[in-house]
Each structure stands twice: as structure tokens, then as C-alpha cells.
Amino acid sequence: MRISELAQRSGLPVATIKFYLREGLLAPGTPISRTQAEYSDAHLERLRLIRALRDIADLPVATVGTVLAAVDDEEIPLLDLLGVTQTAVAGFKGSAAPSESGAELAQKLLADLDWTLTEDSPLVDSLARVLDVLHGEGEPVDAESLRPWADAARAVAEVEMDHIPVEAPRAEAAHIVAVGTVMYGELLAQLRLAAQEAVSLERYSREAPPAGTEVAQDHPAAGDGQVEAAEATGSKSRRAGSKRAGSKADQAGPTADPATPKPDPAAAKTHPAGTKSHPAGGKAHPAGAQNEPTESKSARVSRRVVGRRRSRG
Numbered sequence: 539m540r541i542s543e544l545a546q547r548s549g550l551p552v553a554t555i556k557f558y559l560r561e562g563l564l565a566p567g568t569p570i571s572r573t574q575a576e577y578s579d580a581h582l583e584r585l586r587l588i589r590a591l592r593d594i595a596d597l598p599v600a601t602v603g604t605v606l607a608a609v610d611d612e613e614i615p616l617l618d619l620l621g622v623t624q625t626a627v628a629g630f631k632g633s634a635a636p637s638e639s640g641a642e643l644a645q646k647l648l649a650d651l652d653w654t655l656t657e658d659s660p661l662v663d664s665l666a667r668v669l670d671v672l673h674g675e676g677e678p679v680d681a682e683s684l685r686p687w688a689d690a691a692r693a694v695a696e697v698e699m700d701h702i703p704v705e706a707p708r709a710e711a712a713h714i715v716a717v718g719t720v721m722y723g724e725l726l727a728q729l730r731l732a733a734q735e736a737v738s739l740e741r742y743s744r745e746a747p748p749a750g751t752e753v754a755q756d757h758p759a760a761g762d763g764q765v766e767a768a769e770a771t772g773s774k775s776r777r778a779g780s781k782r783a784g785s786k787a788d789q790a791g792p793t794a795d796p797a798t799p800k801p802d803p804a805a806a807k808t809h810p811a812g813t814k815s816h817p818a819g820g821k822a823h824p825a826g827a828q829n830e831p832t833e834s835k836s837a838r839v840s841r842r843v844v845g846r847r848r849s850r851g
Contacts, residue, residue, distance in 0.1 A: 541567070544577045548585040555585065561599060563588055563606060587713045595627045595716050605716075609708045619708060623715040625660055636666035643669040643679055650681030651688050694726060 545552045558564040564584055567575030587609070591602045608614050608622040636644070644666035648655065655661055669679045681688070702714050 539577050540574065541577065544581060544585070547582055548589070550585060550589065558585070558588060561603070563599070563603060583709060587709050587716070590713055590716045591626075595720050597626060601626050605712060609712050612708075616708065616711060619712060620702075620715050621656055621659075623712045624719055627716050627719045628661070628664070634667070636663050637670050640666035640670035640673070643673065647679070647681055647684065694722075698722060 539547070541552055541555060545555055548555070555564065559566060564581060567577040567581065569575050587606070588602060591597045591605060592599075597605070605623050605626050608619050614622075641662070644662050647665070647669065648662070673679050678684075698718050701718065702711050706714070
């Protein structure tokens with residue numbers, strides 16, 4: 539294929555491919571003329587690895603060259619190649635050296651977990667830095683306390699190593715490690731956060747009772763005696779309330795019957811002059827008292843004059 543087709547199939551610009559050719563990351567194609575070359579599927583696979591190291595792992599060009607040199611060197615065992623790729627992808631550049639106590643904690647943890655790393659593995663120092671921080675925050679850093687995280691990491695590592703076929707080409711193995719270390723590491727981190735949210739919702743999303751609401755609780759120690767005592771107390775309270783209500787009623791005096799009709803003001807005007815209306819419940823009037831005729835003023839005067847004349851005669 540020509541370089542234009544290589545660019546189309548790899549998804550990389552022609553200028554980028556020429557840059558990789560100049561840097562020695564990509565082998566030259568087979569010349570077919572003074573200005574043209576032929577490229578194969580091997581070039582396409584090489585560009586796929588370079589792109590993973592540059593774009594996904596975000597490695598500088600020099601580090602990419604180190605990994606590619608290990609891929610091309612058939613004398614380097616596959617185990618060492620995987621180690622070179624993992625170390626390059628993991629980074630640890632510019633990190634401060636761990637403390638002496640942190641290094642001791644890391645060595646002890648790995649020994650307790652029965653994990654063996656390669657000699658001078660940079661992972662020991664990176665683990666020591668993490669343990670330094672945890673220990674400074676008062677968190678436990680012994681193997682027993684960290685066993686859940688260690689077991690989870692070991693299970694993930696077993697699955698990831700199963701993704702690398704024993705007969706896989708060296709470039710393919712390096713590609714799997716580069717992509718797996720970065721992307722599956724990010725996937726694991728995101729799944730962990732999602733799992734934390736799911737578990738927290740399952741444990742803490744129960745609705746709390748409104749403020750001021752008393753939650754009924756069962757008291758298995760409460761027997762029949764306590765129930766009877768509570769009922770007796772309630773009965774006494776009701777009797778006391780009844781007595782207080784009766785006392786207040788006596789002090790207030792008789793209360794008119796709601797069914798008793800009120801006196802009619804119009805009827806009161808028909809009573810004889812000088813007749814007083816009696817309150818309800820008072821003494822009854824003598825018979826005929828209410829029908830006494832009314833004597834006018836002129837009649838009284840005539841009666842007095844007649845009386846005087848009779849006395850003179």
C-alpha cells in the first residue's frame with residue numbers, strides 16, 4: 539500500500555507518519571521509486587502500537603522508542619518486555635522517594651501477601667509512597683487490613699494476564715499491556731466509584747421520619763404489670779379531670795336550659811302597670827293576678843270626690 543492508503547487505514551495524517559519515519563519509530567517501506575515506497579500490514583500494526591503508546595498512554599516520543607526497542611529485541615524475554623511496557627506506562631516520573639519506613643512497610647506487605655516482584659521494580663517505591671500517606675493519616679497498613687484490596691487486585695491481574703495469549707506476537711503483547719494498564723485501570727477506577735454509589739444508596743437511602751415524629755419502639759422487657767400500671771394512671775387522670783370540670787360548673791351557677799324559650803319582649807308589654815316579670819323558676823302569681831283590670835286616672839279622681847261628698851252628708 540502507498541503512504542496515503544496507510545494514513546487512511548491507520549487514521550493518522552501523512553505528516554505524522556513521516557515524523558515517525560524520521561524518528562525511527564516506524565521502519566521504512568520498500569522503495570518502489572525515488573520518491574515512493576510500499577508499506578505492508580506490519581507497518582499498519584506498528585502504527586497501531588505507536589498510537590496506543592502516544593495517544594492512550596500519553597508517553598513521550600523517547601519513552602515510546604524505549605518500548606519499541608524492547609519489542610524489536612528478540613533477546614529480551616517476554617516477561618521483561620511486559621515489565622518494560624508496564625513501567626513505561628505506569629510512569630512514576632518526578633515522584634519523591636519514599637521514606638525509609640514506607641519502604642519497609644511495602645516490603646513487609648509484599649512478603650506477607652507472598653507476592654514476588656522483579657528485582658529493583660519501581661512498583662515497590664510507588665507502593666511505599668502510598669503506604670506512607672495512609673500510615674500518616676492513621677490508617678492501618680498491615681496485610682490483614684489491606685487483604686480485601688489485595689485480593690481484588692490479584693483477581694483483576696489474573697483476568698488481565700489471561701488476555702495475553704502465550705503465542706501472541708511481541709508487538710501485540712506490548713499493545714495489550716499498554717492499553718490494558720491505562721484503559722482497564724481507568725475502567726476499574728470508574729467501576730469502583732459506581733459501585734460505591736450503588737452500595738451507599740442501598741445502605742443509606744431509607745427515608746428518615748419527619749422532624750418531631752416519635753418512632754414507636756418495641757420494648758420486649760415491658761410486661762403485663764407495666765401495661766396495667768399505665769392503664770391505672772390513665773384512669774386516675776380521667777377521674778381528676780372530671781372532678782375539676784364539676785367544680786367549675788358549680789362555681790359558675792345554674793345554667794339556663796338551651797331548650798327553654800326566652801321571654802318574648804312584646805308579651806312583656808301587655809302586663810298590667812306595676813306588674814314585674816318574674817325570672818324563670820320564680821314563685822307563681824296568685825290566681826287572677828295577671829287579669830286585674832287597669833284603672834284610669836280620671837276614674838280614681840271621681841271615686842275620691844264621691845267619697846268626700848258622702849262623708850259630708
